[in-house]
Amino acid sequence: MGGPDRRSVLRAAGGGLALAGAGLGSTLLAGCRGDTRPAPSAVDWQALDARLTGPLLRPADPRYAAASTLFDPAFDAIRPQAVARATSTADVQACVEFARRTGLPLAARAGGHSYGGYSTTTGLVVDVTPMAEVAAAPGQVARIGAGALLVDVYSGLARGGLALPAGSCPTVGIAGLAMGGGIGVLGRRYGLTCDRMVSAEVVLASGEVVHTDADHEPDLFWALRGAGGGNVGIVTSFAFAPHRATPLVLFTYRWAWDGAADVVAAWQDWISAPGGAPESLWSTCVAFSAPSAGVGGTPTLRVSGVLSGGAGDDAMAGLRARLADLVDAAGHRPTGTYVTTRGHLEAMLIEGGCAGRAVETCHLRGRTPGGTLPRVAQRAASAFLHRPMPSRGVEVLLGAVEERQRTAGAGSGGVILDSWGGAINRVAPGDTAFVHRGAIASAQYVAGYAPNATPAAQEANRRWLRSTVEATAPFVSQSAYQNYIDPELAGWAQAYYGTNLDRLRQVKRAYDPDDLFRFAQGITPA
Template identity: 40%
Template sequence: MSSGTAVADTNWAKLRKRLGDRLVLPQDAGYDQLRLPYNHVYANRRPAAIARCVSPQDVQACLDFASHERIPIAARSGKHSYAGYSVPEHGLVADLGGMADVRVDGSSARVGAGARLIDVYEGIGGAGRALPAGSCGTVGIGGLTLGGGIGVIGRKYGLTCDHLTSARIVTPDGCHRTVSAHEEPDLFWALRGGGGGNFGIVTSFTFRTDPAPDLAVFSLQYPAGATADVFDAWQEWIATTPDELWSGCGITATGALSTIGFDGTYVGQAKDLHRLLDRMPPGGERTVREMTYLEAMRFFAGPADDPGTAFVASSRMLRHRVRGKRIAELVDGQRDGFLQLDSWGGALSRV
């Protein structure tokens, strides 16, 4: 059956019998709000139904139904797919937002696949532990982990998927599986940043955590016209900084000369961070604040109810240095736009 073929009402009734009012069809109240993705470029996408899953059994019911009806199915954790992949046109959305528990047991944390990062940080950070993950609080842990998971302490602690010790997954054959380095290791390997998680629907993750560190958070902003020289200096600087320091470069189009600035974190004390920042070009406006791990994650997370917006974005990995003059030429004179570059290396580059 093609993705555009409608499913008979009687068949949806069968799935509703298993899910109850957690199955939301286009004629149901709340459908238009539930289907809306974070990237509003895809706001016109209309899935055939949205299943608000609260258990692995709900996920199994969705997979069984999609397989029988031969319609597309997509798991949705935080709605942040830049390309709208979590909202399949005429397909079934398995929304995992109702599976968001965060439980910490010693150095281990079990996290439901629908948990948002801000909830993960509150649960893990509140227990005095840390997990390297993304900076946007409304991103879901599911898509982030299955795609690798980069964030503001990654140079020190690595990718989110590096800390994954096991996962619970429902595979397309309807089986509930626990995967780890010792149980179905090939599938476990495939879930750790490879293939976008297209091997079933993960329902929960178990992570190894670290003791929560204290951090120094900084901002360094330069005036318009400094982009080329400062960008060159930043590339030289990050090649010599320790793993404890992560920095992100943001270049903003203004319609004339672009502006350049940096945000970042340092695992350690402010006085040591200041010594590192002193090696950057003068003329920037600097702020440094010491925070706990949880305070820093809240700081970067932004509003917990971010509704999203319409945008077009793409990303690339730069394996070699880029001349600052070329970066400035790319952005200068543009009416709007934002170019973001993150410094990797450290634990992120050690496999």
């Protein structure tokens, strides 16, 4: 069998889809409050341009088309009045002051992966991707610019033999990921990305630049570790505590669909049993429709994972023994197995769907020189599991995937269950703004668009996602992961922030009382 490719299950049948009229684009626009002040004049824009070191791209600029788009083509209909490619903290300050003075909506962007499209706006986009330096040496903190993408973070740290627990998708920005939590294949061993944050430099709504850490502006530092991007300021750089990079063991086991219910049940017990999986072992259980199999085919089921901290004979023997336990508990032999050891950087490229690619090619096509990766259109939602789903819950979940398989024209879609616990759950819920510390797993529901989907197909796709979320709700927690932000989630503030919501609103009042940094699912001041 081929190696595991976590990103491929999120690729959503390739291509993209621009939403017109009602839909996600209008959902975003509805979240922007109006202002009675006149629109900025040509003179205003010229004055801002003169203050910036980086370029200010207006719609007539040939660079604007590429600069104004997000990862998901669903938001291409949203047209910013300008995109400022900020190359310095002073550039960000100038943009914040401009937005405050003119009343223009403002959005910060790095990777542009917000599922709700909240990293764009009809006003001014502050693109921090030029600030992407990655610098670290063994025994020191890693200093990372807010615009760095994960593939460049991993590559930059690897030069010093270091690594950081973070996500799999290579074109996600470090800023949005870390501020919303930051789960990944090393989370059980090393914690969330936000747990490794040591300090940050932030431009506040006032235009002031502050350095925040555990001893300086501690409430702001608390909020940056879990509030999500775009809520309390624009971060321009971070310091993180990296860990030593070691070889990783990757594995994938695949099963025939007729054993799916038994495998999912066994996997839940396998990851959550007391004294079970070591913290060095992370895994994911993926049940996805397979459009290539046709309406009469069956979905796919696989369990993949990563073992960190050692790849010697003893570690490999221990892993194979644990995988044998999973197979025995499932009661079904896998149809294919794959176990391999790779260096840390190569392993993360494989996890990001970039197996065999050079780092420079593992960027978006048309966005970065040499980039070859496509943009992706999809909808998604999430939930947490604090205990294994009962058999009825597993049946409902798999039934939704089977329904999608039976639907002609539906793109790839299904559920991704990721194991949690370990170092993530050793942090108390109130120690950082990230409150989800008791989960055994997260569930991400993904519904991909076909490149030529009609409006009717788009709506059918949306209905499948919402019906799946509703049907599985009795079997999961009522919380959701803020980095898988869901524009249609009812009660989203409580679902994302739980018992930390009141404190977050107090921090918002202290640092952004006029709600300059606002969007449809943004935290509001107390």
